[in-house]
Amino acid sequence: MKPLVLIILVISLMTSCELVKQIDFEPDYDGGKxxxxxxxxxxxxxxxxxxxxxxxxxxxxxxxxxxxxxxxxxxxxxxxxxxxxxxxxxxxxxxxxxxxxxxxxxxxxxxxxxxxxxxxxxxLPSIDIDSLIYRKDTINWKGEKLLYSFYDPENNANYYSFYYDAFHDEDLILSSKPDDSFILSYFDDRLFNGQKTWREESFYSTFYKFDTVHIVGRLFNISKEFKTFLESLKEYEYTKEDPFFEYTSPVFSNIKNGYGIFGSYTFSEKKITHIKPK
Amino acid sequence: MPKGEISIKVSYVGYNSSNIVFDLQRDTSINFTLTSVQLSEVLITGKSESNIKQTNTGLEIIPINTLKAVPSLMGVPDLIKAITFLPGVSPGRDGISEFFVRGGDRGQNLIMLDGAKIYNTNHVGGFVSLFNSDAIKSVDLYKGGFPARFGGRASSVLDIHAKDGNINRKHSKFMLGVMQSSLLFEGPIKNQNTSYLIAARASYLDLLTLPIRIKNNIRSEGSLAGYTFFDINMKINHKLNDRNKVFANFYSGSDFQGSEEKSKNESSEDHLQLHTNILTIGHTLISTSKMFLKTSLIYSDYRNKISSAFSSNYYLDNYFHKSTSTSTIKELSLKSIFEWNPGSNHSIKTGIEISRYSFLPGQVLIQNRDSILASQADTIIGSAGLLRSLENAFFIEDDISIGPSVSLYTGLRVVGYFYKNPLMFNFEPRLSMRVLLSDNLSVKVNYTRMVQYNHSLVSNYQGFEREVWIAATDSIPPQKSNQFSTGLYGEIPAYKIEFSIEGYYKRMYDLINYQSATGVFSDFSHLEKLIAKGGKGWSYGLEFLLQRSVAPVSATLAYTLSWSYRQFNDLNNGLKFPFRYDRRHALSVLTRITLNKQYSLNSNFVLSTGTPFTLPVSYSKDNSFYYGYFNYSGINNMKLPLYHRLDVGIEKTGKTKKGNIKKLSVNIYNIYAHQNPVYVYYNPYNGKTYQKSLFSIIPSISYSIEF
CATH class of the missing domain: 2.60.40 (Immunoglobulin-like)
Incomplete structure (x- = not known):
């Protein structure tokens, strides 16, 4: 077989993949819910x-x-x-x-x-943050951690979310909360049901530039429906643009005759101040 | 004889006849000399028992020549793709070697190579099936009317037998294709009591990307994707004596697919590896001309490994993270069938099948090195552990003719299943009856119950599906199916046309599915939380088949009208939804025209309703709390546009100067370049709808030579 024929065939094969075109396709519409x-x-x-x-x-x-x-x-x-x-x-x-x-x-x-x-x-009851500690990594010079602890009530499954903000004077200099969204991440108490637990958040900050930094930690106690909604949002984002999934995971809703979520949460807050060591 | 002019015609088998005319006046003696006949090539073809006379419904015997003649993607004959042209058999995604029978799932197909179960039927990407058509002797597909000797899957049985190897002479074949090549050696070893067969294939897409690879290594930046596979079939047959035969069949296949991306300080790698190894050792004892005992011992091992790694290297900050997910299946089986034919119209088969399974559905190893956090961890997470089960089956079947027109098949399969806890028993009755309305027309009815102890689950990895298998457990019961089918089967001898019309109704129970999108690195340690259990399925339809299998024009026309649905309490708000490959109408036409000794034309045309898929019914715009998202009314609420495609191929067969057979095949897949959508999506920014297709027109060429 002449090499030219082989090259033409391979090029034909390559160029024929991944074809996208606009089509007239009348979608279903729920009429506005x-x-x-x-x-x-x-x-x-x-x-x-x-x-x-x-x-x-x-x-x-x-x-x-x-x-x-x-x-x-x-x-x-x-x-x-x-x-x-x-x-x-x-x-x-x-x-x-x-x-x-x-x-x-x-x-x-x-x-x-x-x-x-x-x-x-x-x-939901407020679950207090027991301790909130900012710690600079002592081995390497860049890593930082925010450690927090709380007591998980010994009852049914509880779901939590934790966010922190850091301020210098009144200016927000660091936040773990996503832009333009409410709570997105969550965790459950399967590993520490009914016990005190320590958790940590790792980050890199510019705290070293400031003499004083105020850090505010917020522990959210969220309802099961709210957690299911967040879980489904995550799955929706994961599957929505991937055609190889059998279908896009729909976002959970507890609104009868409509869409959306009516969820419950309560948060507790703890503030600490970090002073730059001299 | 009276005196006068006499004419005598002399003829003898194998010789040209001769006419002698002479004048007879007295007793005379005449010597004749006949010349021998020089015959042209004689093609001897065999045909199995007509579908009209078989007792069971739903059996399709696929001629290997037909299989090889079907024009295919990249010019590679593909068994799995070829059977999707049959009525009641639905193809999956465009270009992928997968099939769905009568509304059943892919994992409900019992696919066997010389009795060994195959868990993964295609090479990476799914474009090439695991089966090398050069090494296949026969293929039987049971869509219903399953004999009791088969069990363990709910929807179909694809029984593939490998070639034994030529016992009379050595034979070799080499095939050179665009994306892959293959070779075959077969022949006798000694005294015509032993034969061997070796068939191997390899893809060389990696060779085509070699220049890019070399360039990349020099620059140490950029991205690269690689893909390769190989498989080998080896079979040896030995005749111990007139009553005893033994064989050993070995199959091994491996796939490597990967992509790498490098920049100055960062690199990422994704790799997927598949390995299948199967060894079957069999013995056949011909006790008398009416009694046979076939025993086989089978070991199969399937491994699937996916890894994803990322590393970065900045000043004092070295980071490395690698996730590896492994899934394995190991099976050891012993199968023994005793066959007794007391009369020409009576056959009894009985036997046992003992299978020991060991499944590792998913084990994720996380390796982490972080110089900043001074952490180092090698942790196994998300393992369901080894699921070990034992399936012991006893079966008996009786196929008998009652009078000249009625035949009756009765079968029973009893399975004792162990998984940790006490034995679970299931009874699977199989019943069929056939009534001959005339020599050329029959009607049949059938009822079949199947129980499936091993479930398959499909997830996604970078566009490639990953199938994992799990054993039925105390809380995940085996899936079951009940199928009723009936049909009319006939032939029109004057036109050498066979036809059949078959209807079926199938109910499926205890199906499983992932509850939601599940990635390959998901936590399998809480397996039951990932799974939606207790699913139900309904499928019903009508199948029409019309075929003429005689040269110079042979053709097959198949049409299926079908419905298939699923329902899970934990999916779609508990509402019934269409099965993903629920195609209401499916038509396929296969033709083969032999123009002369050298040339033949092949074509296949498919036309079918688009498959269901899920599209949103509205959009929730961004609000004070969250970004916007699409709203869905249910799973598979829409249908893709009509699917149609015409593939054509031309074959030139000839002989080399040394007398070897050579064959040149040119195929064109999707000759009119119709873009069949794989999925449809909205662009929320411009409000327009788009479809995405995988394949347009694809020409291919292959050349083979036989020695």
């Missing part, structure tokens, strides 16, 4: 953002929902309407006192997109 992303916590009460779903192939369409009301229910009884503070962003009035052991849910009523109802959530 209510989307609620909301949380209930001891720290901030109830916060909910309402929008509507837009067609998959027209994501620039407005998701604004006019004439929407959000009502908070406690043990299936209406407690209060939430106040709209911004466009479709609702918070609970200051007069509402949230209690542990009560099942809370929200019902969203709209003029054009019907009614949606969330799953029930309970106010």
């Amino acid at each position: 209510i989307i609620a992303h909301g949380f209930i916590s001891q720290n901030y009460g109830v916060q909910v953002q309402i929008s509507k779903s837009v067609p998959s192939n027209d994501t620039h369409q407005s998701s604004y929902v006019p004439d929407v009301h959000v009502t908070l229910y406690a043990d299936n009884f209406p407690v209060s309407n939430l106040n709209e503070t911004d466009s479709c962003f609702f918070i609970s009035p200051d007069s509402i006192i949230l209690k542990e052991g009560v099942a809370y849910k929200i019902i969203i009523t709209t003029k054009d997109y019907g009614t949606a109802e969330s799953g029930e959530q309970y106010i």
Whole structure:
């Protein structure tokens, strides 16, 4: 066989792979469903953002929902309407006192997109951070750690998330919280159920530039539904652009007749100050 | 005789006849000389028992010549791809050697090479099947009507037998292809009592990228991907005496796929290795002309290793991280079948099959070195441990003709299964009846129950699927299927056309699937948390087959109308959803036209409904808490556009000056370059829909020579 023929064949094979073209494909559309992303916590009460779903192939369409009301229910009884503070962003009035052991849910009523109802959530107890320690690596000059400990209550599975911020004066100089997102990472208590546990976060910082740095650690106690939502978001991100997965993992929702999440969390906070050694 | 002009015609087998005319006047003696006949080449073909007369439904016997003649991707005859042209057999992804039978999963196919189970059917990437067509003697596919001697899978049996090796003369064949080459040696060893066969294949894509590799090494920067595989089949047969024969068959195949990326201070590597080794030792005892005993001892070993490494090297900061995931299967089996044919219309088979399995579904080794954190760790995480199980089967089957038109098949397979705890018993009845309506027309009905103790799970690694196998445990029960099928089978002798129409209904129970997307480095130590159990499956359909297998024009037309669904409590909110390869309509037409002694034309055309896939039904835009994401109404809620493709090939056969047979094949895959979508996606930024295809038109050429 002439080498030229072989080269042409191989080039044909290579160039014929990975073909992408635009097609006319009419997607299904759910017609616009209510989307609620909301949380209930001891720290901030109830916060909910309402929008509507837009067609998959027209994501620039407005998701604004006019004439929407959000009502908070406690043990299936209406407690209060939430106040709209911004466009479709609702918070609970200051007069509402949230209690542990009560099942809370929200019902969203709209003029054009019907009614949606969330799953029930309970106010979670605050789990205090027992210790928070900043430690510079003594062996190598760059590594740093933030060590924290807490006591895990001895009951059913608990789910946690930990974030830290560091400030010099009032300026934020380091944060573990993702940009433009609420909590994303989490861990469970399978390895330390009912015990005191120590955990650590490693990072590289510019603390050495400042005389004083304030470090704030926040330990979130999150509900199982919230954890499932975060887990599904992670799987969604992992599978969404990979055609070889059988299907993209959908994002978990506990909003009946809609999408989104109504989750519960409570966080505790501990602050330490790091002073540059002389 | 009366006096006068007499004409005598003289003829004899093997000689030209002669006419002699003479005038008879008295008793006369005449001498004749006949010339011998010079015959042209005679092709003797055999045909197995007609499908009309067999008792069981759902059996497809695939002629090896047909298999080799099907034009294929890269010009390599591919058994797995060839059987997807049969009714009721659905191909998987475009260009991949995988098949799905009557709505069953890929892992529900019992694929055997000389009785040894094959767990991985293709080489890395899936484009080339594990089976070297040069080394195959026969292929039988059972889609239903499974004989009781087969068990352990829920949907199909692909029974492949390797060639024994030419007992009469030495024969060699070399094939040179675009992406791979193969060679074959076979022949007698001594006194025509022993024969051998060696067939090997190797790909050399790596050779084509060698210049890039060398360049990369010089620059020490850039990226490189490599891929290679080889496989070898070796078989030896020995006739001890007229009643005893022994054979040994060995198969070994390996794949290496990798990619490397280097920069000044960082490098990353990903590697995938597959190894399959199978050894079968068999003995056949011909006790009398009516009694046979076949015994085989089988060892198979399959290993799958994936590794991903990253290292960086900056001033005082050296970092290295490597994850290695290993999955293995080891099996040791003993199978013995006693066959007794009391009459020409009565056959009884009975026997045992004992299989010892050892599965390592996934063991992840993490190696970490970090100079900054002064850490060093070699940790095994995510291991489910070795899952050991024992499957003991006893089977008996009876195929008998009752009167001139009715035949009845009854079979029973009883399996005792051990996994840690007490024995679990399952009974698998198999029943079939055939009624001959005429010499050329029959009707059949069948019921089959199958139990599958080994489950397969498929995950993804950089676009390549990774299949791991696990044993049924106390909490993961074996999967089961019940299948009813019936059909009409006939032939039109005047046109040498055979046809069949077969319908089936299959229910499947205790199916498993990953609960969600599972990577290869997932934690397998909590295996049960990864798995959605108790799945149900439904599939039903009608299959039509029309074929003419006589030169110069032979053709096969197959059409399937089918439905297949799944339901898991832990998936899709517990709602039923279409199976991934649920193709409502599937049509395939295979043709072979022998133009003359030298040239023949082959083609195959496929047209089928697009496979289901999952597309979102809306989008949740960015909000105060999270980025936007797509919303889904259910699994496999949409169908890909219509799939169609025409492949053509031309074959030129001739002889070299030394009289050796040479063959040149030119194939064109997807001749009209139709872009069949593998998936469809939305671009959320411009709102447009796109499809992605893997293959367009692909020409290939191969040349083989036989000695």
